Amino acid sequence: xxxxxxxxxxxxxxxxxxxxxxxxxxxxxxxxxxxxxxxxxxxxxxxxxxxxxxxxxxxxxxxxxxxxxxxxxxxxxxxxxxxxxxxxxxxxxxxxxxxxxxxxxxxxxxxxxxxxxxxxxxxxxxxxxxxxxxxxxxxxxxxxxxxxxxxxxxxxxxxxxxxxxxxxxxxxxxxxxxxxxxxxxxxxxxxxxxxxxxxxxxxxxxxxxxxxxxxxxxxxxxxxxxxxxxxxxxxxxxxxxxxxxxxxxxxxxxxxxxxxxxxxxxxxxxxxxxxxx
Amino acid sequence: xxxxxxxxxxxxxxxxxxxxxxxxxxxxxxxxxxxxxxxxxxxxxxxxxxxxxxxxxxxxxxxxxxxxxxxxxxxxxxxxxxxxxxxxxxxxxxxxxxxxxxxxxxxxxxxxxxxxxxxxxxxxxxxxxxxxxxxxxxxxxxxxxxxxxxxxxxxxxxxxxxxxxxxxxxxxxxxxxxxxxxxxxxxxxxxxxxxxxxxxxxxxxxxxxxxxxxxxxxxxxxxxxxxxxxxxxxxxxxxxxxxxxxxxxxxxxxxxxxxxxxxxxxxxxxxxxxxxxxxxxxxxxxxxxxxxxxxxxxxxxxxxxxxxxxxxxxxxxxxxxxxxxxxxxxxxxxxxxxxxxxxxxxxxxxxxxxxxxxxxxxxxxxxxxxxxxxxxxxxxxxxxxxxxxxxxxxxxx
Numbered sequence: 287x288x289x290x291x292x293x294x295x296x297x298x299x300x301x302x303x304x305x306x307x308x309x310x311x312x313x314x315x316x317x318x319x320x321x322x323x324x325x326x327x328x329x330x331x332x333x334x335x336x337x338x339x340x341x342x343x344x345x346x347x348x349x350x351x352x353x354x355x356x357x358x359x360x361x362x363x364x365x366x367x368x369x370x371x372x373x374x375x376x377x378x379x380x381x382x383x384x385x386x387x388x389x390x391x392x393x394x395x396x397x398x399x400x401x402x403x404x405x406x407x408x409x410x411x412x413x414x415x416x417x418x419x420x421x422x423x424x425x426x427x428x429x430x431x432x433x434x435x436x437x438x439x440x441x442x443x444x445x446x447x448x449x450x451x452x453x454x455x456x457x458x459x460x461x462x463x464x465x466x467x468x469x470x471x472x473x474x475x476x477x478x479x480x481x482x483x484x485x486x487x488x489x490x491x492x493x494x495x496x497x498x499x500x501x502x503x504x505x506x507x508x509x510x511x512x513x514x515x516x517x518x519x520x521x522x523x524x525x526x527x528x529x530x531x532x533x534x535x536x537x538x539x540x541x542x543x544x545x546x547x548x549x550x551x552x553x554x555x556x557x558x559x560x561x562x563x
Numbered sequence: 564x565x566x567x568x569x570x571x572x573x574x575x576x577x578x579x580x581x582x583x584x585x586x587x588x589x590x591x592x593x594x595x596x597x598x599x600x601x602x603x604x605x606x607x608x609x610x611x612x613x614x615x616x617x618x619x620x621x622x623x624x625x626x627x628x629x630x631x632x633x634x635x636x637x638x639x640x641x642x643x644x645x646x647x648x649x650x651x652x653x654x655x656x657x658x659x660x661x662x663x664x665x666x667x668x669x670x671x672x673x674x675x676x677x678x679x680x681x682x683x684x685x686x687x688x689x690x691x692x693x694x695x696x697x698x699x700x701x702x703x704x705x706x707x708x709x710x711x712x713x714x715x716x717x718x719x720x721x722x723x724x725x726x727x728x729x730x731x732x733x734x735x736x737x738x739x740x741x742x743x744x745x746x747x748x749x750x751x752x753x754x755x756x757x758x759x760x761x762x763x764x765x766x767x768x769x770x771x772x773x774x775x776x777x778x779x780x781x782x783x784x785x786x787x788x789x790x791x792x793x794x795x796x797x798x799x800x801x802x803x804x805x806x807x808x809x810x811x812x813x814x815x816x817x818x819x820x821x822x823x824x825x826x827x828x829x830x831x832x833x834x835x836x837x838x839x840x841x842x843x844x845x846x847x848x849x850x851x852x853x854x855x856x857x858x859x860x861x862x863x864x865x866x867x868x869x870x871x872x873x874x875x876x877x878x879x880x881x882x883x884x885x886x887x888x889x890x891x892x893x894x895x896x897x898x899x900x901x902x903x904x905x906x907x908x909x910x911x912x913x914x915x916x917x918x919x920x921x922x923x924x925x926x927x928x929x930x931x932x933x934x935x936x937x938x939x940x941x942x943x944x945x946x947x948x949x950x951x952x953x954x955x956x957x958x959x960x
Contacts, residue, residue, distance in 0.1 A: 310602075311609040314595050318586055318610075325615060367768055371775060371782050415751075454747060462613035463582050469615035 302331065302338035303481045311468035312339060318466065321407075321425055321447035323457075326470030329515020332450040336406035339446060346401065348445075350392035351408045358420030361393035361407075362430050363439075384434050393421075394439055397428060402443035411454040418461035426464060473516060475502065485520050486527065496536040497523050504546060509555055514546040521545050568628045572611065577620050579611045586610050600629065745819030748950045752868070752957060753792040753825060765789050795828040796820070797863055797910070801873030802846040803836040805929075809918035812945055813872060816916070820870075830863065836877050837899035838906065839888050850892060856902060860909045868957045869906065869913035872945065875936040876919065876929020883935075900935065907939050914953040915940040921949070 296312045298304035304312075312335075315322035324332045340347035350361055366387045373379040379386060390398060396405040410418060424430050425447065429440040449465065451457065473481060475498060482494055497519070505513050514522075522545040531541055540546070540556065547553050572579050587610045596602030604625060612621050763786040770785035777783075798820060806813065820829065832842040832854070841853035881887045882899045895902075907913065915936060919927050921944040927933070936942065941956050943949040 307605055307608075310605050314590055314606060314609055317593055317595055318590055320586070323613070367772075368766070368784075371771075375780070375782050454750075457613075459578070459613075463580050465613065466609045467613045468609050469618065 296339055296342055299338040299342040301341075301484060302334055303477065303484055304335075304338070305471075305477065308335070308468055308470065311466055315466040316446055319444055321449050321465050323449045323451060323462070323465040323467045324470060325451050325453055325467070327472055327513075327515060328452060329517040330470040330472060331516060332470060333406065333408055336404055336408075336448040336450075339448065340404040343404070343446075345404050345446070346399070347404045347406065348392050348396050348399075349406045349408060352410050352412045352417070354412055354414075356413045356417070358417055358424075359391075361391040361421070362424065363391055363394045363432055364389045365434050388432060388434060390439075393424060394430070396445040396447075397430070397439050397441045399445070400442060403445045405445040405447045407447065407449045409452060410449050411451040411457065415458075419458050422460060422464065472505075478516070478519070481516060482520070482523060486523060489523070489527065490533060493523075493526060493533040493536075496533045497526060500536050500540055501546070504540070504556070507555070510547070510552045512547070512549050512552060518546050518548075568624070571628055572621070572624050575620050575624050577612065577617055577624070583611050745816055745947070745950060746823055748947060748954060749819055749823040750825065751951070752796070752823075752954050753794050754958065755790040755792060763788050792825045792827060794826050795863075795867045796826050796830070797867040797869045798829070798831045799838065799842065799869065799871050799873075799906075800831065800833050800846070801836065801871075802833045802843075802848055803873075803877075805836075805874055805876055806918070809874065809945070812918050816872065816945065816950075828867075830867070832859065834873070836889060837882055837887075838902045839893070839895040839897075839899055840902075841893075850890070856906075860905065865910055867910060869910045870953070870957075871913065871915040871940065873915070873917065874919050874929065875915070875917055875933040875942070876927060877932050879931055882932045900939075903936065903939055912957050912959075913940060914956050915942040916945040916949065916953060917942050918945040920944055920946075 296304075296316070297309055312322060324335060326332055336349070337347060339345075366389060370381060370384075370387045374381045392405065393407075396403045428444055429438055431438050478498055479494065482489060482498070486494075501514065501519050501522070504510065522542060525542045525545055526536075529541070535541060543553055543556055547556065569579060569584055587606060590596065590606050590610060591603070596606045607625065608618065608621055612618060765787050767785045767787040770787065771783065774783040774785050775781065798817075800813065800817065817831070820831075823829075832844065833846050833848055834842050835848045838856060840856055842856055842859060843849070843853045845852060878887075881889060884898050885896060886894050887898060888895045917924070917933070919933070924930060924933050924937070924942075933942075941953070943953040943956075
């Protein structure tokens with residue numbers, strides 16, 4: 287069994303450049319069968335990671351996007367009481383069969399799946415402060431009990447759990463203790479070029495250099511409230527390529543500034559892209 | 564294994580639990596670190612550390628604990644000379660096609676000591692002795708994935724060097740912060756209650772079942788009020804000249820509080836140095852643009868949680884004497900401290916945030932008045948950790 291587990295290693299995928307440290311963290315999480323908690327600046331590819339793992343390991347991906355109203359129970363199963371009551375009233379459906387009204391959530395689906403899955407719990411910090419604690423048992427034991435049907439849902443194959451957080455709320459210690467943690471750093475120049483090349487295979491070297499130069503310069507401006515991220519850089523390069531702009535232009539001004547900067551005061555700061563710092 | 568390291572981590576304030584330590588041991592057993600120091604470092608980082616703010620602590624402790632692997636100051640003179648004379652620098656991409664033995668760090672150190680004892684002349688480009696450009700684990704300018712670099716520059720990044728770099732210094736929690744950090748802290752300032760005026764929007768399942776039962780099985784839906792935060796905040800901020808050097812920090816706090824939209828009510832007033840008969844409506848503290856402090860205490864009920872922000876540093880007479888106010892046009896019949904005491908009596912939950920770092924409270928200019936104010940109020944440093952402590956204080960029932 288342990289031999290088999292070791293076979294699963296992640297080394298990045300075609301569309302996703304992964305640092306050794308991150309790949310290492312993923313593999314440790316898989317080997318130790320613990321959830322992997324990913325933090326990092328917005329746009330450093332936290333969510334993309336789960337997609338890349340699913341693709342590289344050829345497993346189905348289940349995404350559970352957390353919102354401020356999400357409850358832990360929603361991920362396990364939902365018992366549709368109202369529907370059942372309505373059905374009983376109007377004589378529709380088989381009200382005696384309670385299973386009909388039990389709907390598995392994403393976590394439940396991952397547990398019940400016949401093949402091993404990658405489960406992404408996206409932006410866990412959006413939920414209530416207590417949310418992660420409510421999931422401790424389920425993530426530890428990988429099973430839960432449905433009271434209504436007296437069934438226990440148990441995993442056949444332990445899913446690979448990836449959890450992302452934007453640090454809006456701090457996560458409880460008890461939860462953190464059970465996770466493997468990795469902080470995605472903002473890519474260095476070299477890494478960034480690698481990322482750009484993955485997305486734009488035959489990009490003009492001059493354009494690539496100048497775009498990165500302008501981008502990092504913009505990021506280093508202290509007063510900018512929302513710093514542009516990798517995904518915005520990629521969109522911007524896409525725009526530059528489509529418009530066929532001369533790379534030299536980037537030395538004097540930043541065209542399509544709205545792709546990089548999203549806040550009005552930031553755009554004003556650069557004079558609508560005319561100032562290049 | 565490495566229990567000393569575990570203890571050292573804890574003594575540096577990294578809250579490593581037994582559970583995490585056992586996970587690390589398990590990972591080592593499964594050889595997830597490839598038996599190298601670099602691998603071990605990365606394992607430690609992803610298993611033991613749970614916040615980028617703590618990366619720096621790990622780096623520090625790691626570099627400290629494994630430092631004798633980096634520094635060999637006590638090397639015999641001869642060895643340094645051999646290394647200094649050897650000019651071979653292996654090209655970075657010249658990675659030799661040899662199977663390197665997997666050697667643990669303890670063994671590596673032992674081997675190193677043995678070689679030191681045996682070696683009596685310079686060796687360069689080889690694979691056994693201490694020298695330059697070779698593939699032996701010892702020396703510089705060579706290649707060995709698990710070697711000990713002696714002098715020279717790091718080229719292939721290895722563990723202790725990585726840790727020694729302390730790249731994550733910026734993430735430390737005692738450093739400057741952006742308003743988001745404060746916002747996160749302010750989110751904890753909440754007390755929920757469902758006894759508020761709100762639309763009944765949430766389905767009360769149990770109530771519905773009961774009502775439906777009472778209704779002879781005909782469905783009757785019952786809704787209840789959502790729970791709402793009941794915390795009300797009154798912010799009183801010093802905008803005196805001596806506060807100017809902290810204006811960035813105070814501004815950040817102010818922005819964070821303004822953006823925190825989960826309070827039931829948020830009121831902000833300003834004062835100049837100390838609070839007297841008036842508090843001002845804007846930070847410029849213009850003459851006349853004020854409300855009476857007496858009015859303030861009548862208007863806001865004692866449930867308001869009051870946050871004072873100020874350095875508390877002033878001339879003693881400004882705080883302690885009648886007429887101590889520093890505006891020539893005004894005169895106070897009661898000393899500032901009396902006004903502060905009045906506010907203290909009125910509001911049961913209050914804290915004082917001081918932008919001056921705590922360790923300087925006893926030495927900074929104005930330490931005399933700072934300490935008088937500290938006798939009346941719980942004073943916290945205006946930093947993320949100080950704010951968190953303060954918020955805990957505000958929430959104690």
